[in-house]
Amino acid sequence: MIREPEREVWSVTELVQYLYDILDLDENLKKIWVEGEITNFSQHSKSRHMYFTLKDEQTAIDAVMFAGNNRRLRFTPKNGDRVLVRGYVSIYMKDGHLQLYVQDMRLSGIGDLYVAFQRLKEQLQAEGLFDVPKKKLPSFPRRVGVITSASGAAVRDIIVTMRRRLPMTPILLYPVSVQGEKAAKEIAEAIDHMNRLMEVDVLIVGRGGGSLEELWAFNEEIVARSIFRSVIPVVSAVGHETDVTISDFVADARAATPTAAAEMVVPHIAELHDRLTHLYKRLLYAQTSLMNRLKERLHKNVDRPIFTNPNARLYQYAQHVDSLEIRLQNAMGKLIEKKDRQLEQRVYRLTAFHPQRRVEKEAERLELLKRDANWHLRNLLKDKAKQYQHLLAKLDSLSPLKVMLRGYSLVYRHDGKTLVKSYRQAAPGDLIHVRLAEGQLKCQVWKSEETENE
Template sequence: MSEIKYVTVTALTKYIKRKFDVDPHLSDIWIKGELSNFNLHSRGHMYFTLKDEKARIQAVMFAGANKSLKFKPGNGMKVLIRGEITVYEQSGGYQVYVKEMQPDGIGSLYLAYEELKNTLQKEGLFDPIHKKPIPKFPNQVGVITSPTGAAIRDIMTTIHRRYPLAKIILIPALVQGDHAKESIVKAIKRANQIEGMDVLIVGRGGGSIEELWAFNEEIVAREIFASSVPIISAVGHETDFTIADFVADLRAPTPTGAAEMAVPHFSELLDRLLDRKNRLKRTMQEKVSSKRERLKHFQTSYAFRYPKQLYLQKEQQLDIIVERLLKDGQRAISSKKDAYKSINNRLKNVHPKEQINRSKDAYRTLVNLLNREMKAVLSEKDAQFQQMIAKLSALSPLKVMERGYSLVYQDDKLIKSVDQLKIDQQIKVQFMDGKIDCQVKGIEERTVNE
C-alpha cells in the first residue's frame, strides 16, 4: 500500500491561486452587480461585496485605481466593473481586484461622452490657447440656466453680496430634457447679441449623468467655443465634469463658485483701494518731504545767500574760459596750417608729373645698369663657351682620327675587339674623310700587356 502524501493549506492555496492567475478568462473580466458592505479605508482603498440575486463575491478597488472615479460609490448602487479574479491567500477566498467602475445604466452614455471628448480634444477645442480671459470688473454678467432652479438663486445672491455694481442678466434656458441642448445653444447666441455683455455663467445644479447630459452635447460644446463673450462653466457639483467644462474659458466647481469667479469681492476691492490710497498718501508725503529738504538746501546754499559774489565769480570764470578758448582756437588754426603744408608737400610729391619724371630717371638708370649687366654676362658666357669648345675639341674622336686613327664597324656596330670578328667577315673602316669596305683575311690576337 503506497504512502499517502499530504499537502499544506498554504501549498494548496498557492496552487489554486496560480490556476486563477494563468486563466485568461479571469485576468480581464467585466462584471455587473450591486454594491453592499461598502467600506472606504482611511488609506483610500475601497472594500465591498458585489452581488446579484443568487451569488456574491468580495472585491477591492485600490486607491490608485479609484482616484479617477467620476462618482461616489455606495451601498445598493448597481455598477459595471472591470477587473481580475484572484485568490487572497491569507483567507483562501477568491475576490475581484477592480480596475474600472461606472454606474450601471449609463454605460452607453459614458462611451458617448468619452468618444466626443476625444474628438473635440483632437480638434483643439480644449486647448488653453483659445481660452479668453475673464474681465476683472464686469459691468454685465449674463447667467444661462433654469429660472426656477436653485442655481440662479445662489448665483444672484453671491453676485449681489460680492459686487453689487454688476448688472445680472438672466437668459432662461432648459438645462435638462430632450430639448435642453437647443435651448442652451439659443441662449448663448442671444447673450452674444446683447451689447456690453462682459461674461457669461452657463450651468445648473447637480444631478445624475442623464440630467447633466445636455452639457455633454456636441452642439453645446461648439457654441461655447464659438462665443465671443468669455464663458464660465458651472455644471453640477465639484466631482461632476462635462464636455462644457473642458471647452469653457473657465470651469467652476459649483454655480456659487462660478459667481465668485465672475466678480470680485466688494470688501476686498475696498481693502485694496484703501491700501492703494494709504500707499499713495505715504508716497506723496515722502515726495513732498524730499522736495522740501531740497528747497531748504537751496535756500541755505551760497548762491542764494550771496548772489552778487556768485555773479562776479562766474564773470571771472567766463573770462578765463574765453581766454582759454581763444588760445585753443589759435593752436588749432596753427596745427591745421602745419597739417595743410604737410599735405600740400605730399601732394606735390605724388603729382603725376613728378612721378613721371622720377620714373623716367629710374628707367634710364635701370637701362644703363641692364646694358652693363648684359655685356658682362655675355662676355662671361662667351669665355665659358670657348672653354667648353676647347674641351670638346680635345675629346672629339675626329681630332683623334686626324692623327691617323680609324673606327671599324660591322653592321653599323662599333668593333672594339678582334673577338668580335671572323675570317671573311665584311666590315667598314671609318676614316676622317670617309669610309671603306673591307673583308677580314686574317686575325692576329695580342694581349694587353704586349
C-alpha cells in the first residue's frame, strides 16, 4: 500500500491568521484610495456603524465604516452613490471575510479635489507646518484685521458681532475674492500686506460656508504658507462647523464660523465689566488686607524699646559711631604712615634713576670717551705721518728722475714710445730718442753691440 508523504496541516484559525498577517504587512494596502458604487448599504441603529458593498463593473468588495469615522461625513451615503473612499484592507478574523475598512469617504464628483487636499495636507504636515507652537491671541486687540469678501455674509457677521461685543474696537478690512482662480493669490497677498503694515494685532481670514469647490482657495498651498509665516496671529474662519480646510490646520486658531471668530478675538463688554469688577474687588480686598497687616505690625512694635525709649537706641548708635571714628582715625594714621614710607622710597628711586641724573652720568662718560679717542687719534696720526714720510723718501729715491740726475737716461725708439732695453732693439742707422734729466736728444745709431757683462 502506498503511503502519502507527511505534510503540515493548518487549522482554519492559523490560515486566517496567516492571511491577516500578510495583509497587515503589505504597506500598499494600509492606506489606499478606492472608487466604486455603493450597494447593500445599511447602518446599525445603535452602534451607527455603516456596512455596504463597493462595486464596479467587474467585481465587488464588502466594506465597513465605523461610527467614529462616518460621523464626520458631510453627506448621507445611499445605494447607487459613486464614492471615493480611503482606508485599508484586512481580514475579519471571526469568519475569515476580506473587508475594506473605510476611514474617509467623498462623493466621486469631488474626488480629485479631495485627493489633492489630502496630498497637500500630508506634505505640509511632514514639513512641520501644523506642529509649530501657535501664537497666542491678544486679550484686548487694539485693532482687528479682516481678510474676506467685502460683500459676503461673513464680513457682516464679523462686524455685527464685534460691534455687539466690544464696539470701540477698530476693524481694518482688506477685501479679497474668496472663490475663483484669483482668490488664493489675493488672500495670500492680503496676509503678507497686513504683516508689512503691522497695524493690527490679530487677523481673521475666512468666508461663509459652501461646497468644497467654493472653499478651495483656503486649501491652496500659497495661502497656507502665507498664514504660516505671518507674525500676526491668524484665526481661520472658513465655512460652517463641519467645513475643514488646510488653512484651519496652519492658523493659530480655528473658528467654526466667522461669527465665532469675532467672538474669539474680542471679549464681550459685559465680560470686561465683570472682570474689572472682580479685579476691583480683589484690589480692594488686597488693600484692606495690607492695611490690616500693617496695623497689626504697628500695634506689635509700638511696645518695643525703639518706640518706648528711642534715646537708648540712639545712645548705642552714638557709642558705636565713636568707636568706628577711633578705629577709622587709627587706620587712617597707619595708612598715612605707610603711604609716607612708600613715597620716600619712590622719591629716592626717582632721584637715583631720574633722567637728568642719567644724562649727567652719560655726559661724563662721553667726555672721557672723547678724550681717549682724541689721544688715540693724535698718536695714530703721528704714526701715520712718520710712515708717510718714510715711504715718500723711499719712493723719491726710486724715482726715475732722481736716477737720471745721476747721469742716467732713457732711450726710446724713433716713435718716442717704445723703451729700448737691449742693443738688439736698435740697429745701425736707426733713429732713437734719448731722454735726459733735462731735455732730450734725437740720435742715430752708428753701431750696435753686446757689452761684456751680458
